[in-house]
Amino acid sequence: MRPGRATPPVTVAVAVSGEMAADPVAAALRAQSRLRVLGREQAARAEAMLVVARELDEQTLQVMHDADRPPRGSGPRVVLVAERFGTDRQLLRAVDHGLVCVLPRARAGLDRMVLALLRTRDGRTAPGPPASVVRTLRADLRALRHQSSSGLSGLALDPGEAEMLRLLADGLSSEDIAAALNCPVRKVQHVIHRSCTRLSLGHRTRAAARAT
Template sequence: MTAVTAWPTPRSTDTRPRSATRVCVQATDPLVRAGLRSELTGKPGIELLDDLTAAEVVVAIAEPALHDMPTTHTSRLVLIADQPRMVELWAAVERGLAVLVPREEATGMRLLRAVADARRGRGDVPPEQLGSLLRGLSRLHAETLAPRDLSLNGLTCREADVLRLLADGLDTGRIAQQLSYSERTVKNTLHSLLTRLGLHNRTHAVAYAIRLGLI
């Protein structure tokens, strides 16, 4: 019988705990930043970084620290603020707002919970700020999106209709009949959508829309 050699499993050089959340603290005042970092330093499950681009969760004080964060960044934001103005709330939303913590509640334990919630994709916004955001979304839809045939999900009404019927298994000819469009219009709608969202094909577009809950 041939002996089987058990090769040792290579060890990773990354010594960071696998469950650790990579956190970056943003504050323009160095003393405030140091204070926030001290609240998180040494806490289990937290790895503090200086590199904003490598962070999973960013803990930031309201303006002007928000302006140091790019709107294209993919991390989730824990914002510390008292009574943020609408412009600050919208800036936070553009930068991935997940949890809003009032300054007086920004203790070590509260920040740990906020970071954990943000990493898991859970939202936590005080009722008064949530009400302001919802009213702002309603105005955005009524005054800006609807006149351009756009919805809050980023799709036009026509795009959403076409994607829903594609998801039901219809081809472009039957979609055109269902919606009383020409087949060319349906094809142009799909082409425009694929190009705008950087999607590969119709199947990718349907999967994208379902995954994000757009249809």
């Protein structure tokens, strides 16, 4: 039996917002064999980006924006380590720029940061959007389902899209939906976000769909 090929390391960029220095963090990550840290000028080419900040503010959002390449959302998947996570609006804007995981700085040791960065490759991390935004998304989907005599399947969606939205409206997370339908979590998030866009559910609910 031939041995399997080794999984290549996840390419990572490190960025900081505010007065903190990126060098010590980058040096710690370079010592991890499962990660390959790229230079700052290569951030847009990285699979994942670790952003360390005191809070999710406009400066931090600009860091994410600068690494996001067209089409929007195709840049690195962002792990944010911060003390404060800003407003719902700022968090949703961050999701639009690739945010997939948030870690409180007080509990974000090296091991947790490394694990979060590794998990960006298979889509298992999620930022945990504000509960109020998720409730709004699910309420909108339930309302749409009841407005149509044939449910969500009667809203110009293909059967797969309709089933994902039905499960989401019933309260399942993206991970639960992926497990139920035997497909990648990132595909579930993409399909739900695309479907919400087609149904004109608005910026907040579309962003929550990507993060849920």
